[in-house]
Amino acid sequence: MLTKEIQSAFEAFARGGNIASVNQITAGLINATYLIETDKSEKYILQKINTFVFKNPAQLMENIVGVTKHLSEKIKSAGGDYKRETLNFLPCQEGTYFYRDENGGAWRMYIYVDNALTYNKPKNSETFRSAGKSFGRFMKLLADYPAETLHETIEKFHFTPSRYENFLKAAEKDVKGRRAEVQKEIDFVTEREADTHKLTDLIAEGVLPLRVTHNDTKLNNVLFDTASDESICVIDLDTIMPGLSLYDFGDSIRSGANTGAEDESDLSKIGIDLELFEAYADGYLSETADSLTDVEIDNLAFGAKLMTFECGMRFLTDYLDGDVYFRTTYPEHNIVRAKNQFRLVEDMEAKMDKMNGIVMKYKEKYKK
Ligand code: GN1
Ligand code: MG
Numbered sequence: 001m002l003t004k005e006i007q008s009a010f011e012a013f014a015r016g017g018n019i020a021s022v023n024q025i026t027a028g029l030i031n032a033t034y035l036i037e038t039d040k041s042e043k044y045i046l047q048k049i050n051t052f053v054f055k056n057p058a059q060l061m062e063n064i065v066g067v068t069k070h071l072s073e074k075i076k077s078a079g080g081d082y083k084r085e086t087l088n089f090l091p092c093q094e095g096t097y098f099y100r101d102e103n104g105g106a107w108r109m110y111i112y113v114d115n116a117l118t119y120n121k122p123k124n125s126e127t128f129r130s131a132g133k134s135f136g137r138f139m140k141l142l143a144d145y146p147a148e149t150l151h152e153t154i155e156k157f158h159f160t161p162s163r164y165e166n167f168l169k170a171a172e173k174d175v176k177g178r179r180a181e182v183q184k185e186i187d188f189v190t191e192r193e194a195d196t197h198k199l200t201d202l203i204a205e206g207v208l209p210l211r212v213t214h215n216d217t218k219l220n221n222v223l224f225d226t227a228s229d230e231s232i233c234v235i236d237l238d239t240i241m242p243g244l245s246l247y248d249f250g251d252s253i254r255s256g257a258n259t260g261a262e263d264e265s266d267l268s269k270i271g272i273d274l275e276l277f278e279a280y281a282d283g284y285l286s287e288t289a290d291s292l293t294d295v296e297i298d299n300l301a302f303g304a305k306l307m308t309f310e311c312g313m314r315f316l317t318d319y320l321d322g323d324v325y326f327r328t329t330y331p332e333h334n335i336v337r338a339k340n341q342f343r344l345v346e347d348m349e350a351k352m353d354k355m356n357g358i359v360m361k362y363k364e365k366y367k368k
Contacts, residue, residue, distance in 0.1 A: 009107035012092040012099035043112035057106035059151035061097040116223040125279035132283025134231040142212040160196040170320035213243035219256035246303030253304035271347040289366035301355035312341030
């Protein structure tokens with residue numbers, strides 16, 4: 001499926017070599033991602049940036065290039081392999097890190113990390129513990145990154161009260177006439193309005209610190225080494241912005257500790273897997289317990305519930321808006337995802353004491 005636009009975007013970044021094969025990778029819900037192999041057996045990831053979601057590709061790439069250079073330096077000085085442990089983006093012929101095609105599309109390219117794979121579901125507890133370590137380490141490596149230089153690539157990305165406002169507006173407008181059919185889900189959200197501002201209130205009160213965070217810590221946004229099965233590299237760097245540790249912890253749990261897939265429609269298969277939750281909490285806190293405050297650690301389990309709730313609310317909003325944001329493959333896809341996330345929220349609510357107990361166990365183990 002080599003198209004003219006892929007060919008011209010590739011040529012803007014190419015360092016010799018011609019395209020021998022193109023394969024689309026469809027795991028992400030936002031950008032269009034292609035694995036390119038050249039006739040010289042070099043492999044690249046070429047991505048068409050979704051400019052409906054990321055309005056300013058220049059600022060987006062400035063963030064990403066700044067962060068990956070910072071990570072590379074840290075990895076090198078720790079004796080690591082920066083070609084496997086972080087992404088390496090290529091400048092295009094115009095000297096910037098993205099290319100504008102003749103139709104206004106924005107593209108970027110980075111060197112493919114070979115002998116690595118992603119998981120949509122953890123293979124086992126070890127997989128997930130390892131992901132927890134990687135995301136914890138990622139935040140630590142960026143602790144001294146100048147946060148004030150980062151652009152806000154998506155305005156108020158995890159500012160849940162704004163997400164709630166957007167949801168109310170979408171229900172009010174009801175552009176596709178879908179509101180009546182999702183009244184139960186709408187009620188589910190409005191009943192939990194108080195949750196939406198719990199963490200942002202703590203930020204405003206100066207109780208929770210902003211850090212440089214990833215903000216999209218889905219399990220499939222980390223690469224695992226094929227041979228060792230250890231997580232090696234955090235990817236999908238579009239939403240690195242000042243945020244809460246709780247967002248990063250929470251979104252990993254939302255995506256990786258669900259007993260079913262994010263778009264599983266059989267809700268009897270959906271719930272929080274406490275064994276996986278424990279493995280991730282162990283991995284994450286083994287790296288971060290000393291740098292996190294007590295209030296952060298004490299809210300980790302709530303963070304998992306909030307990120308799941310927020311994501312469900314975003315899927316529901318997109319369904320009401322007519323599926324303009326997330327990639328969908330059938331008309332009900334977003335509402336199936338929303339119901340799935342809300343079922344997971346309910347199960348977390350029922351198991352919140354257990355989740356908090358698990359966090360405390362690893363707080364005691366790792367916090368000096
Ligand atoms: C999107 O791009 P991807 O698939 O890693 C989304 C996340 C959602 C996730 C839900 C920029 O992540 O916020 O949690 O889908 N990314 C953006 O699967 O909106
Ligand atoms: Mg992704």
